[in-house]
Amino acid sequence: MGSSVIHVDDLSASYQKNKVLENVQFRVEEGTLTGIVGPNGAGKSTLIKTMLGLHPILTGKVNFWGQTFKKTKKKIGYVPQRGSVDWDFPTDALDVVTMGLYGKIGWLRTPSKKDKGKAMEALDKMGMNAYAHRQISQLSGGQQQRVFLARALVQNADLYFMDEPLAGVDASTEKAIMAILQELKQQGKTVMVVHHDLQTVPEYFDHVLFLNRTVYAYGKTDDIFTKENIAKTYGGNMQWIGEGDQYVVHTTS
Known part of the structure; x- marks a missing residue:
């Protein structure tokens, strides 16, 4: 078992007076690929944002490698939901990816030829090098997602958070995208992904976190991806076909 990368202890968060996360606790080991699953409104995106200081913590604490996010943020990459990004901003794909390097080169410095080369390599890895100078507003949804993943890859982080990349x-x-995530895991990186399709969880992730305001289960997918844990997390909002735990289909809400 690897060393602990993330330690979340008694974490709670709210929007106005509505508590959306309550007593969330878990530890994540190094070199794991975790799917965060739960029904709509379960707090999956809020969990990531709260851990990364993008939403205030009500109670509890979050540590990365035993330290605060502020002290470790250069080692962490983040891919937000595509719908939360202003895709009409007048910039091209190469510039978007190069922005991933600003944490290291500084916002006031002009990216060097070497920096641009790294960005092009990341675009090439995502099959997007031919679109380097295409305005992001002119890209399809899938192409935009590939660009945003390339932006995260160019950071060469040790820990990645991805909010619904699929x-x-x-x-x-x-x-x-899944091939890249598997490659990151093989390199010893740690990846946490908000995911919506229960059917693909056993194929895509070696760990799974069941979340519905609080953590119902977290661990190796082979051990905890069971009909019982899914039912506890999703309540009555489930449909089942076939027999056994592997025949899970989408939630009804």
């Missing part, structure tokens, strides 16, 4: 993409983009 939502609304075509099959080839989904396959490409």
Whole structure:
């Protein structure tokens, strides 16, 4: 078992007076690929944002490698939901990816030829080098997602958070993204992914976190991806087909 990368202890968060996370506790080991699953409104995106200081903590604490996010943020990459990004901003794909390097080169410095080269390599890895100078508003949803993943890759982080990277993409983009995530895991990186499709969890992730305001279960997928844990997390909002735990389908809400 690897060393602990993330330690979340008694974490709670709210929007106005509505508590959306309560007593969330878990530890994540190094070199794992975790799917965060739960029904709509379960607090999955809020969990990531709260851990990364993008949403205030009500109670509890979050540590990365035993330290605060502020002290470790250069080692952490983040891919937000595509719908939360202003894709009409007048910039091209290469510039978007190069922005991933600003934490290291500084916002006031002009990116060097070497920096641009790194950004092009990341775009190439995502099959997007031919679109380097295309305005991001002119890209399809799947292409935009590939660009945003390239932006995270160019950071060369040790820990990645990705919020629904597979939502609304075509099959080839989904396959490409998952191949990259598996490669990151093989390199010893740690990846946490908000995911919506229960059917693909056993294939895609070696660990799974069941969340519905609090953590119902977390651990190796082979051990805890069971019909019982899914039912506890999703309540009555489930449909089942076939027999056994592997025949889970989408939630009804």
